[in-house]
Amino acid sequence: MALSEGERAMMHDVSTIETNTAEPSRTVSHGVKSLVVLGLLGSVSAVLGLVTIGPSNDPVGMGAAHASPAPPPLATTLLSATEFEPGLGIPDHLSDTLKSRETLTELVTRLGAQPSDAAAALHTIYEKELLDPRRLRPGVKADAFITNGQLTALNIKADAERNLFITRSASGGWTASELKARLSPTYHRVAAPIETSIYEAARKLGAGDQQVVDFASAFAYDVDFQREIHPGDTFEMVYETQVDEHGTPVKSGDLVYAKLNGRALTRGFYRFAPSDDGVPDYFDENGESATKFLMKTPINGARLSSSFGNRRHPISGYTRLHKGTDFAAPSGTPIYAAGNGTVERASRYGGYGNYVRIKHANNYKTAYAHMLRYGPGVRAGKRVRQGDVIGYVGSTGASTGPHLHYEVYVKGKPVNAMKLKLPTGRKLAETPDMLAEFEARKAEIDAIRTAQGAQLMAATPLVNPRSP
Numbered sequence: 001m002a003l004s005e006g007e008r009a010m011m012h013d014v015s016t017i018e019t020n021t022a023e024p025s026r027t028v029s030h031g032v033k034s035l036v037v038l039g040l041l042g043s044v045s046a047v048l049g050l051v052t053i054g055p056s057n058d059p060v061g062m063g064a065a066h067a068s069p070a071p072p073p074l075a076t077t078l079l080s081a082t083e084f085e086p087g088l089g090i091p092d093h094l095s096d097t098l099k100s101r102e103t104l105t106e107l108v109t110r111l112g113a114q115p116s117d118a119a120a121a122l123h124t125i126y127e128k129e130l131l132d133p134r135r136l137r138p139g140v141k142a143d144a145f146i147t148n149g150q151l152t153a154l155n156i157k158a159d160a161e162r163n164l165f166i167t168r169s170a171s172g173g174w175t176a177s178e179l180k181a182r183l184s185p186t187y188h189r190v191a192a193p194i195e196t197s198i199y200e201a202a203r204k205l206g207a208g209d210q211q212v213v214d215f216a217s218a219f220a221y222d223v224d225f226q227r228e229i230h231p232g233d234t235f236e237m238v239y240e241t242q243v244d245e246h247g248t249p250v251k252s253g254d255l256v257y258a259k260l261n262g263r264a265l266t267r268g269f270y271r272f273a274p275s276d277d278g279v280p281d282y283f284d285e286n287g288e289s290a291t292k293f294l295m296k297t298p299i300n301g302a303r304l305s306s307s308f309g310n311r312r313h314p315i316s317g318y319t320r321l322h323k324g325t326d327f328a329a330p331s332g333t334p335i336y337a338a339g340n341g342t343v344e345r346a347s348r349y350g351g352y353g354n355y356v357r358i359k360h361a362n363n364y365k366t367a368y369a370h371m372l373r374y375g376p377g378v379r380a381g382k383r384v385r386q387g388d389v390i391g392y393v394g395s396t397g398a399s400t401g402p403h404l405h406y407e408v409y410v411k412g413k414p415v416n417a418m419k420l421k422l423p424t425g426r427k428l429a430e431t432p433d434m435l436a437e438f439e440a441r442k443a444e445i446d447a448i449r450t451a452q453g454a455q456l457m458a459a460t461p462l463v464n465p466r467s468p
């Protein structure tokens, strides 16, 4: 919600997969036969990246390194599976990635397999539902092992965690197995000054879209990202990440810590799911939820054009109290319900033009004026949830141009929405057991931060250390 359209567009761009259009690479050269076999095995284990072989009930291989017995030596497995026989010739290993509008069968055929062999081998993984051919994306890597023009084994790197290995048996049938990468969970901390946007800075340091979105939603109630982020403000994120045996991050997970240190505010949030309700949320160091009763601004991408307070009215010319906050925004920009509540009025209201007023709990009301039109189904009596679109920016009523005039009332009195001390969401202090749980989790996260921040403090403050 706090990201601009431009940032959303960027997110979309960066998530597209690049297609490798390079020619197939030949990794086995002709030479002394034993060396070739060793070379082949070497390249296969590089492809598989020290994986566990065969059926495994360990979902992502976490913690398997120490607990489970060593997997059978890869060489033995491969030799018995592919039944290399002396005199049959030298297997060629070719690999390439799927191009757009290419099928896997076409790719494997392009690598040198007979189309019927390619189709039969791939059929095994489709049949076992190890791969959905309709969901394939360009960039999927295939390794084909071909002996005397015949496909003997095929490895498909389905995703960051899974290799599908298909081998031809002596009888000519095909056997498929799923090989899961042995991933270890770890945490990664990034911290930096903000030059243009948090999105750009965080992406540059390796964080993913999801971490940035989580960060923005944790702060959505406190900070207006359009107006209150200044060059030189700093941010910090700690997020879960899974690394493979080579320490290469293969996927990132939850943002567990988010901190903003800026002109507008300095605050940090810890992700925590209290065991009593199991609902994960971001809590500050005192155990207060980041989620607030009302959003700070009920609109994205707008510019604050007139503040609450006494001013000369642009139309009447009289000086009087401006009871709300004006946000200039293009006509048609969606306006959100600042909090959960019931629509009290959604109709024309004199100089306010098209007007919506919402009644919230705790004697709060919010009002939205000069709308172009109302949101879907918005009328008196309708229950709305925080973030629902209740209307669109316009210039109806006594207005000099498209803007949202936004008012907050507490017990019937207009208050400055920008300076409002808002009631917060859950306070863990009210449930001492949950507060104790939170303190334990917070200590863990702080230990991670300290461990990764120690490097950070050394010579060049606020420069990101690489993943461990």
Ligand SMILES: [Zn+2]
Residues within 6 Å of the ligand: 306, 322, 324, 325, 326, 404, 405, 406
């Ligand atoms: Zn106004």
